[in-house]
Amino acid sequence: MNYAHSLELGLQLPQGAEVDDDARHRLVSLAEELGYDLVSVVDRPDLPATDAVTLLGWLAARTSTIRLSADIRALPLRDPAVLARSVASLDRLTSGRLDLVLGAETSADTVVAAGGPQLEKAETCGVLGEAIDVVRELWSMERGLARVDGRHYRLSGAAKAAPAHEVPVGVYGTTPDLLELAGRRADAWSARYAGTDALAASNATIDDAARQAGRAPREIRRRIIVNGTFIQAGEEHSLGLTATPTQWVTELLPLVVDHGVGTIMLDSVDTDTITRFAREVIPALRAAIDAALPYGSAGLRVRTAAALARRTPGIDYDDVPAGLAEIVEPGDRAYARYRSGYLRGGSPAVVLRVSTPEQVALALAYARRHPELPLPRRSAGHGISGRSTNEGGIVIDLSAMNQIEVLDEATRRVRIGPGARWMEVAAALHPYGWALSSGDYGGVGVGGLATAGGIGYLVRAHGLTIDHLRAVDMVLADGSLVQASETENTDLFWAVRGAGANVGIVTSFEFEADVVGPVGYAELTQDASDPARFLVDWGQFVETSPREVTSFLIMSPARGRQPAVALTRTMVDSDDPETVVARIEPLADLAALYAQQVQIVPYAAVLANASDEEPVSQGEPVSRSGLLRHITPEFAAAAARVLSSGGVHWFQIRALGGAVADTDPDATAFAHRDANFSVVVMGRQDSVVDRLWARLEPFFEGSYLSFDSSLRPDRIEQAWPTRTLARLRELKVAYDPDGVFNDNFHIPLVPSPASTGAAR
Template sequence: MGHELTLDPSRRAMNYGHALRFGLRLPVDADCGPRQLVEVAGLAEQWGLDLLVIPAGTAGDDLEPSTVSSWIAGATVSLGLVAEVHSTNLHPAMLARAVASLDQLTEGRVELALQAGPAAAGSGAADSIAALGEVIAVVRELWNVLDRGLGRFTGRFYRLAGAQKAAPAHDVPIAVDGQSPDLLRLVGQQADEWSTGCCAAALTQGNRAVDEAARGAGRDPREIRRRVTIHGGLGERTGRFTGTAVDWVNDLLPLVVNHGVGTIVLNTDERDVAAGFASEVAPALRVAVDAALPRGWSSARVRRSAVLARRRPGIDYEGAPSGMAEVVEPGDLAYARLRSGYLRGGAPGIILRAATNEQVTQALAFARRHHGVALSRRSAGHGVSGRSTNDGGIVIDVSLMNAIELLDKRTRRVRIGPGARWAEVAAALEPYGWALSSGDYGGVGVGGLATAGGIGYLARGHGLTIDRLRAVEMVLADGSVVRAGDSENPALFWAVRGAGANFGIVTAFEFEVDDVGAVAFAQLTQDASDLERYLVEWGRVVEDSPRDLTSFVIVPPPRGGRPALAVSRTMVDSSDPETVRAMLEPLAAISPMYAQDIVITSYAAVMDNASDDAPVSLGEPVSRSGLLRHVTPQFAAAAARVIRGGAIGWFQLRSVGGAVADVPSDATAYAHRDANFSLVVMGAADEVVDKAWAQLSPFFDGLYISFESSLRPERIAEAWPPQTLSRLRELKTVYDPEGVFGDNFALTPSTNDPGGSNP
């Protein structure tokens, strides 16, 4: 639709860079009951408005706005909800928890608007505004999960001696309404949005005061969005915001272009006016503003000063690729859930989240410009070894690349993104009667496991995860995207299966999965007082069992003089009760039973054992891995000494062998095919664990890289036999001669080691 621009050419455009938003204010009406509230909200969402303002005093003075927001949230899907609260109505700690909870439940749709208490209009106004500032400070402190620990605050009006923090789903904006000098100063210092009327003179004066206060507090004025609330009518032109949609656009355009308004809220109880505002005025105003302001005027993201203050040295934050799905800095709220892994804390300098091959390429190019800055890659964040995060470096996160797609039902061919988790994969395959052996924890990401090996609950019958891999798509060190399989780049495909982290970032895996119906899963807790005997017998039973049985056993260190326990988790690839009983009885007969839980279920149900909560790990556990041919009495005696010695907190043996050993040792980069068992231990300190590990290492022939946290050079030689290692180094020279991928068992290109003796 056309319009005539009525801007004052003598005024300089004031652009704070905030994309336009349009909202509706709920009527303050005692007769507006619960059904009417939901009805108005539904219409606002149906009309395509961005937000709904729930004012203090909705439906008279009986309803509290954050509670009304909760009521409306359950009846809407995408509508933003602005809870307008008097700062004295709720204790700020309660307010912070309520808003954070609602924001989590609505997946980031909530905003908070604060008004000073009644005294702001008369005597005691300064104290009222000071108290409002403390409310904002308390709320932000309880939302600040970037700094670990309890929330603490000491002020004139409020005090927190140690309160539990609660993160909202997104960085919830806090708006402040008012026009007094003290309030404007508070907005510039602490708020994310200034809410006011639509008087041009007041906007000019207020913007000047807010900007000055913001700069004085070390903030960029562009951090603060400007919101106006208007009244109007459609039909006859009787003044501002009346008449046709063209008239409205001419009235509103100067507010946006000359005064930097980013949010426009209509206050009306006339539904035809609200509908016209949403369907005619809003889209026309967007077009007019885009025509009046420079191209890309609202595309730049302005990070808050609090975010900038947490940036780490050595990283070109301003040069971060703009096309990423998400760029997360140490000051961003999302950083709290992305900084760490499942077992390990982390503090990277920047996290680049990629959802496409092109984004991975851009992220990699950014990382390559940062010589000497650590680079880590993450699929879904499990990372036992700790190499999916770092301290002060760059993380390329592909957890958003998590699609699971059926390619060919006849050949059971599926395509899986690296960010998918194995519980999700198992659930997607279950309806077809399929499964893919994949570790023992559903929270592990596909990317890390499927490039290292994959020792899972079906290993003895179906092999490693990589044994079912048929092709990959990956981004190489130079940024090129290639496909590798038996017929395309076969040498690279060989290397990916067991050493994939050295050669690129896999962005898609193609597997030929297995027919797997119902399975039996047994969790047995047994007496292991005679620990040496238990370990030997468990190993013997496993080796003597049919391949349909795969068993893992955990032996916790005995505490407080109590006898040792053995907790085994065993899968039998059968649903026949008699077959299952016959296979499990030899395990049950090893020693007296304290507890047992045996079910016939699906593989997906077994793998459904992971939490969806973000990891909040703090520690730096040390892990060691070894591959073992047999559980001999000599090994069992050494293991018993280590377990009883208290140096480790985790001891797990996994059975391998069977179908794993059917694959020739030179068929994949995972070469230790003759091992029947894989051991992982964990402890708190390298020197302590290494001293205990030295008692066990003579029994091993190789290690499994996913469970090894040490990066000492000799671990490289233990991970791959000499012939495999030599071939890998030659390929490293071809695909990553500069050593871009050096975060996970980094290989030295053969050109740097002609003799092949330096790991």
């Protein structure tokens, strides 16, 4: 029986204290260097050695790619809820490098002697089964609290603690009840190799139990632990793996081909054996497997019966390319994490997670073979205009491409992946005394914001985010990988800075950061019982302030007994207290203060305002954007009427101007350089918001597409002035003639009749 698993090679570290921890570290580093897939640390709290989970954390910090398996052999001595949290934490800290195996090989007396519960032998398997329930429930990404009502373990509303990836849970042991448990519940089964007969018998029991539980036997990976030594050709080849490399291959081949072993763990502390196994056995073994099996040593993707049942009909899942970072389907535990965005709910048929430009091209090619499906791109999922999720389509998810790398300290060049979030960027640049003007919310992704504009707390002092862009790597609609900068593919580079979503998928951004020290940051809540007056006064404050001041205003109408208030968040790009106070005072004088806070803080501290919680949004955001030269009394009066209508729940104005206007409008596809204000309203219903928005529209000269969720064709003409749009259309014809990139202010090749009248 072969289960078509990919072949994995692991190193089993010894339990107990016979090797010290520095030696373990050297062995793991060697294994990582030699290309071993994983290392397993056995946990036996009854033996005198460093605690295994602690040791794994220490090893995790000293390695970067090798997977780490917590091989818990005395589960009754571990609280499964605490264990689940520790493993999930390590998995997150290592970006998804953990495996877990549960077993109970210690005797009942040993468990009791080490402080564990008194268990009958027959109860052990039940304890393991419930431990799996606890771990899976705590790792579940479904909404709500964790609950398990077992005989041995109970969770009655515990906070969940999901790992970074779907950590496989294995069962260790060869007794019939453990084999059946593995078949019924586990992702993997692990045992020390004891000959092909024993292996075949164990497999049969696991397979039967799996089928009875409605699972396919190949859902359970088979992992064996082997030890042995190498001898010279001509020396006597004894039973087991005391053999030449060729004889090892001959011995191991049937275990993989005929008995479905997917993971071979070498139990050795001998560096020569570890090295020769990787160099002389594994390559030859892979070649022999490739020759013997149609799918070779790469295997086939494992889909559980439960996951298969939740697939979306009509989707060609078999055509999904191998070699992506992760493929997430509706039946996967990770689906809850990737299905929705921050403001938009979705149920895509498949999420293609990518971690390299080549994988982006593979995912895109798949999407192009299925043009009937919607194709959003997602970096960090905070799209408003950008529909980065959908119902029943594909999502190309770039969140794993989140590296932040300083390229050159002298020129402050940094390379940032699209999946990085602005709070991470700010934190990474802070130690250098640098910052990049970005937005007001740390959870927003680089990919969406840096392809549209970037209006943040430093915008008047330092310009838009795109003004700091020096080069991009991108994948075009035809799958080609290109670079664009002021000297290469200059037309694309122009388009990326303001209309990037229309021309490709950016896989990395090269920015020039600015020197930014601590900044003044004020949050004031003021009386706005005369909203029109406050708006005009605040507008004047913005326009008369030096460019080091950027202020964002949220207006809230009176609700019940709560008065109408204006909340401003204002940044002063200065660490001098007197300057900060002098800049904020005119604002504080505008109206009575209900609350105030003024601090001098690192820019990174202001952006550290987003959580790591998974998005649980449902439905669609309803949002409109307009760009304004001045806040006139007429606009303020119209805005006050919109505010008091009750039809919008969010009314925000952001300051622009200052350094934004330093860049020529024709230099980037973001061309509305003369606006001093960006207005955003959000409501619940498109029709209601459109009706109210119509009262404000006459005042606007363009819009910032990122804040506008409307699909009305005339919104395209608001986003880009006529000349800019004409140039973008030419580029669309050249680079995306089939309109593949259509998830965000998609520019139709031909202007729609409905919109031509609105063109300016």
